[in-house]
Amino acid sequence: MALHSTHEVTVEWGDCDPAGIVYYPAYFRWCDQSTFRLFLKAGLTRDDMSGGQWREGPPLVAAECSFRRASQTGEKLVVDSHVSRFGNSSFTITHVFRDATGEIAAEGSETRIWARKEGDARTLKSVPIPDEVRKRLSG
Amino acid sequence: MALHSTHEVTVEWGDCDPAGIVYYPAYFRWCDQSTFRLFLKAGLTRDDMSGGQWREGPPLVAAECSFRRASQTGEKLVVDSHVSRFGNSSFTITHVFRDATGEIAAEGSETRIWARKEGDARTLKSVPIPDEVRKRLSG
Amino acid sequence: MALHSTHEVTVEWGDCDPAGIVYYPAYFRWCDQSTFRLFLKAGLTRDDMSGGQWREGPPLVAAECSFRRASQTGEKLVVDSHVSRFGNSSFTITHVFRDATGEIAAEGSETRIWARKEGDARTLKSVPIPDEVRKRLSG
Amino acid sequence: MALHSTHEVTVEWGDCDPAGIVYYPAYFRWCDQSTFRLFLKAGLTRDDMSGGQWREGPPLVAAECSFRRASQTGEKLVVDSHVSRFGNSSFTITHVFRDATGEIAAEGSETRIWARKEGDARTLKSVPIPDEVRKRLSG
Numbered sequence: 356m357a358l359h360s361t362h363e364v365t366v367e368w369g370d371c372d373p374a375g376i377v378y379y380p381a382y383f384r385w386c387d388q389s390t391f392r393l394f395l396k397a398g399l400t401r402d403d404m405s406g407g408q409w410r411e412g413p414p415l416v417a418a419e420c421s422f423r424r425a426s427q428t429g430e431k432l433v434v435d436s437h438v439s440r441f442g443n444s445s446f447t448i449t450h451v452f453r454d455a456t457g458e459i460a461a462e463g464s465e466t467r468i469w470a471r472k473e474g475d476a477r478t479l480k481s482v483p484i485p486d487e488v489r490k491r492l493s494g
Numbered sequence: 495m496a497l498h499s500t501h502e503v504t505v506e507w508g509d510c511d512p513a514g515i516v517y518y519p520a521y522f523r524w525c526d527q528s529t530f531r532l533f534l535k536a537g538l539t540r541d542d543m544s545g546g547q548w549r550e551g552p553p554l555v556a557a558e559c560s561f562r563r564a565s566q567t568g569e570k571l572v573v574d575s576h577v578s579r580f581g582n583s584s585f586t587i588t589h590v591f592r593d594a595t596g597e598i599a600a601e602g603s604e605t606r607i608w609a610r611k612e613g614d615a616r617t618l619k620s621v622p623i624p625d626e627v628r629k630r631l632s633g
Numbered sequence: 634m635a636l637h638s639t640h641e642v643t644v645e646w647g648d649c650d651p652a653g654i655v656y657y658p659a660y661f662r663w664c665d666q667s668t669f670r671l672f673l674k675a676g677l678t679r680d681d682m683s684g685g686q687w688r689e690g691p692p693l694v695a696a697e698c699s700f701r702r703a704s705q706t707g708e709k710l711v712v713d714s715h716v717s718r719f720g721n722s723s724f725t726i727t728h729v730f731r732d733a734t735g736e737i738a739a740e741g742s743e744t745r746i747w748a749r750k751e752g753d754a755r756t757l758k759s760v761p762i763p764d765e766v767r768k769r770l771s772g
Numbered sequence: 773m774a775l776h777s778t779h780e781v782t783v784e785w786g787d788c789d790p791a792g793i794v795y796y797p798a799y800f801r802w803c804d805q806s807t808f809r810l811f812l813k814a815g816l817t818r819d820d821m822s823g824g825q826w827r828e829g830p831p832l833v834a835a836e837c838s839f840r841r842a843s844q845t846g847e848k849l850v851v852d853s854h855v856s857r858f859g860n861s862s863f864t865i866t867h868v869f870r871d872a873t874g875e876i877a878a879e880g881s882e883t884r885i886w887a888r889k890e891g892d893a894r895t896l897k898s899v900p901i902p903d904e905v906r907k908r909l910s911g
Contacts, residue, residue, distance in 0.1 A: 367666050368680070372507055373514040373567060374819065374826035375682065376894065379835060380508065380800040387797070388645050395707075402646070402791065407547040407614065407653065409791035418796060419836030425894045428512060428682075429673075475546065477793065477842045506805050507819070513680065513687035514821065515755065518665070518696060522658040527784050534846075541652065541785070543792065548652035557657060558697030564755045568812075616654065616703045650785055651792040651845060658786065685825040685892065706790060753824065 357437040358494030360393040366430045376425035383418055386450045386463050389436040393448065397491040413467035414479060416445065420463030424454060432460055438492045444468050444481040446492075496576040497633030499532040505569045515564035522557055525589045525602050528575040532587065536630040552606035553618060555584065559602030563593060571599055577631045583607050583620040585631075635715040636772030638671040644708045654703035661696055664728045664741050667714040671726065675769040691745035692757060694723065698741030702732060710738055716770045722746050722759040724770075774854040775911030777810040783847045793842035800835055803867045803880050806853040810865065814908040830884035831896060833862065837880030841871060849877055855909045861885050861898040863909075 364385050372378040390413075394401040402412035426432060432452045440447040445468045452461040469488070470479040503524050511517040529552075533540040541551035565571060571591045579586040584607045591600040608627070609618040642663050650656040668691075672679040680690035704710060710730045717727040723746045730739040747766070748757040781802050789795040807830075811818040819829035843849060849869045857864040862885045869878040886905070887896040 367662070368511055368669055369517045369519065369662050369665055371512045373510045373512065373821060374829070374831070375512045375685065376831075378508045378804075379832045380797040380804070383797040383800055384645070384647050387647055387795075391646055391707075404653065404790060407611070408545070412791070414791070414793075414842070415796045415839050417836065417838040419834065421834040422832050425831070425896065427894060429669075472546070477844060479842065506801070507808055508801050508804055512682060513690070513692070514824065515692075518693045519658040519661040522661055523784070523786050526656075526658070526786055530785055530846075543651060546792065551652070553652070553654075553703070554657045554700050556697065556699040558695065560695040561693050564692070564757065566755060568808075616705060618703065646789055647795045647797065649790045651788045651790065653790045656786045685889070686823070750824070 356494050357439065358393065358397055358492055359435055359437040360389065360396040362389045362392045362434045362436070364388070364432050364434060366426050366428055366432065368428045371428050376427055379420075379422060382420050382422070382452070382461050382463060385432070385434055385452070386418065386420070386436075386448075386465055389434045389450055390448050390465060393436045393438075393492070399488060399491055409472060411469075411471045413446070414470055415465055416468055417466040418463065420461055422461050424458060424460045426454060426460055431455060439464070441484065441489060443483055446484060495633050496578065497532065497536055497631055498574055498576040499528065499535040501528045501531045501573045501575070503527070503571050503573060505565050505567055505571065507567045510567050515566055518559075518561060521559050521561070521591070521600050521602060524571075524573055524591070525557065525559070525587075525604055528573045528589055529587050529604060532575045532577075532631070538627060538630055548611060550608075550610045552585075553609055554604055555607055556605040557602065559600055561600050563597060563599045565593060565599055570594060578603070580623065580628055582622055585623060634772050635717065636671065636675055636770055637713055637715040638667065638674040640667045640670045640712045640714070642666070642710050642712060644704045644706055644710065646706045649706050654705055657698070657700060660698050660700070660730070660739050660741060663710070663712055663730070664696065664698070664714075664726075664743055667712045667728055668726050668743060671714045671770070677766060677769055687750060689747075689749045691724075692748055693743055694746055695744040696741065698739055700739050702736060702738045704732060704738055709733060717742070719762065719767055721761055724762060773911050774856065775810065775814055775909055776852055776854040777806065777813040779806045779809050779851045779853070781805070781849050781851060783843045783845055783849065785845045788845050793844055796837070796839060799837050799839070799869070799878050799880060802849075802851055802869070803835065803837070803865075803882055806851045806867055807865050807882060810853045810909070816905060816908055826889060828886075828888045830863070831887055832882055833885055834883040835880065837878055839878050841875060841877045843871060843877055848872060856881070858901065858906060860900055863901060
C-alpha cells in the first residue's frame with residue numbers, strides 16, 4: 356500500500372519544441388512537481404529550508420522516463436505518483452502520465468535519498484528515511 | 495564609460511517553440527546570464543551566498559525586451575551588456591543581441607536594486623550600491 | 634471593455650533560484666500561458682498550426698514586467714489578463730499577478746502583432762488584426 | 773568505435789534551485805543539446821525541418837540519468853557523448869558529465885528511434901536508421 360497523488364498538468368506552448376511536441380525535459384519537471392505534491396498530500400514538507408537554506412530533504416540520485424505518445428500544446432495530462440520502493444535511505448517514486456483518452460503517455464521514476472547538508476550545498480550526507488516520512492508516504 | 499561584456503549564446507532546439515523560433519522567455523534567461531558574466535568580468539560576485547544562503551546582491555525590479563528578428567535552432571547570438579544607468583540603489587543593465595549578420599535581433603534591459611536580506615527571502619532591504627561595485631562596473 | 638481571463642499558477646521548486654525566490658523569466662512564461670488562455674476563453678485559437686506548421690498568429694514584438702514582491706515555492710499567484718490596447722496590427726495584453734493576500738506581486742505586458750508566415754519561420758508579415766479576434770477579445 | 777563529441781556547459785544561476793544546486797531536468801536539456809552537437813560534428817542535421825515542419829529525425833523513447841555530485845552556479849561541466857548502441861531503428865547515446873576536477877558529476881543516456889512523420893506531429897513511424905547516419909556516427 357502506498358499513498359498516491361494525482362496532478363494535472365497542461366502542456367503549454369513553451370513546453371513544446373519545433374517538432375510541435377513536448378520537449379522531453381518537461382516530463383522531468385512534471386515528475387519533480389508531482390513528488391512535491393505527493394509530500395504535500397502526505398502532510399510533509401519535502402525540503403527543510405528553515406533558516407533560509409536547504410537543510411534536509413530528498414535529493415535525486417537517478418531519474419528515468421519512457422515516452423509512449425507525443426503530446427501537443429493544450430493537452431492535459433494526469434500524473435499519478437506514489438512511492439514504489441523504500442530502502443533504508445533511498446526510495447523510488449513512480450510517475451505514470453495519462454492523456455485525455457486514458458492511454459499512458461509516459462512513465463517515469465525518480466530515485467531519491469534522504470540527506471542532510473553538512474557544510475556546503477554540495478556536501479550531502481545520506482541518513483535513514485525518517486519514520487514519519489516512511490509512514491505517511493505508505494498511505 | 496561603462497564596462498561591457500559580451501556573451502555568445504547558441505539558440506538550442508529546446509529554446510524554440512512550435513512556430514520554430516525562440517520562445518521569448520529565453521531572451522530573459524540570456525539577459526540574466528549576461529549580467530552574471532558582466533559581474534564576473536568586473537571581478538565581482540553578483541550574489542553573496544556565503545553561509546549557504548543569499549545575503550546580498552542585485553534582485554530585479556523590472557525587465558523589458560523588444561524582439562526585432564526571430565531566431566532559430568543552431569543560430570548564435572552575441573549579447574553585449576553594460577550598465578547604462580546608475581542611481582543611488584538602482585541601476586539599469588542594457589543588453590543588445592546581434593545575430594551572425596550583425597543585425598540587432600533583440601534589445602532589452604534589466605533594472606535591479608542593490609539589496610540585503612532581512613529575515614526571510616521575501617524581505618529585502620534596498621541599500622546604496624557599494625562603491626566598489628559602481629567603480630568596477632563603470633570600467 | 635475587454636475580456637478578462639484569470640489563470641492560477643503555482644510557484645514550483647524548479648521556478649525558484651538559489652536566492653529561494655522566483656527566477657524572473659518564469660513570469661514571462663506565465664504571461665505567455667495566460668495570453669494563450671485568454672484566447673481560449675474568447676473561443677479563439679491563438680496560433681494557426683494547420684498542416685503541421687505555424688501559419689498565422691500573434692508573435693511578440695516586446696514584453697516587460699515589473700516585480701513588486703518576491704514569491705517562493707508553493708505560493709499560488711493569480712494572473713489577470715486582458716487586451717489593454719488595440720492598434721491596427723499590434724495590440725497589448727496587460728497581466729497583473731496577485732498573491733494570496735491580494736497584493737500585486739508583478740505586473741507585465743506583452744505587445745504582439747498579428748502576422749502571417751511568408752516563406753520561412755523568420756519571415757513574418759504583419760497584417761491587420763482579424764475583426765473576429767478584435768471583437769471576441771473586446772468581450 | 774564511435775564518434776565522440778564534447779560540449780562544455782556552464783551551470784547558470786537559473787539552472788539551480790533553492791537548495792543551491794542544479795535542478796535536475798537541466799541535465800536532460802544538456803543531454804539533448806549534446807546529441808544535437810554530436811550530429812553536427814558528424815556533418816548531419818538531426819531533425820529534417822524542410823518546408824517549415826518536422827519531417828524526419830530521432831525522437832526520444834526513453835531517457836535516464838544518474839547524479840553523482842551536485843553542481844553549483846558558475847561551475848563548468850564537460851559532457852562527452854557518443855552512440856553506445858545501434859539497433860535497427862533505435863539507438864542509444866551515452867552522455868558523461870565531468871566537473872572541473874575530472875570527476876563524473878552525472879551520467880545519462882537517451883534512447884531514440886529514427887522516425888518519419890505520417891499525418892500529424894503525434895503520428896510517427898519508425899524506420900531503419902539511414903546508412904549515412906549510422907556510418908557517420910560510428911566515427
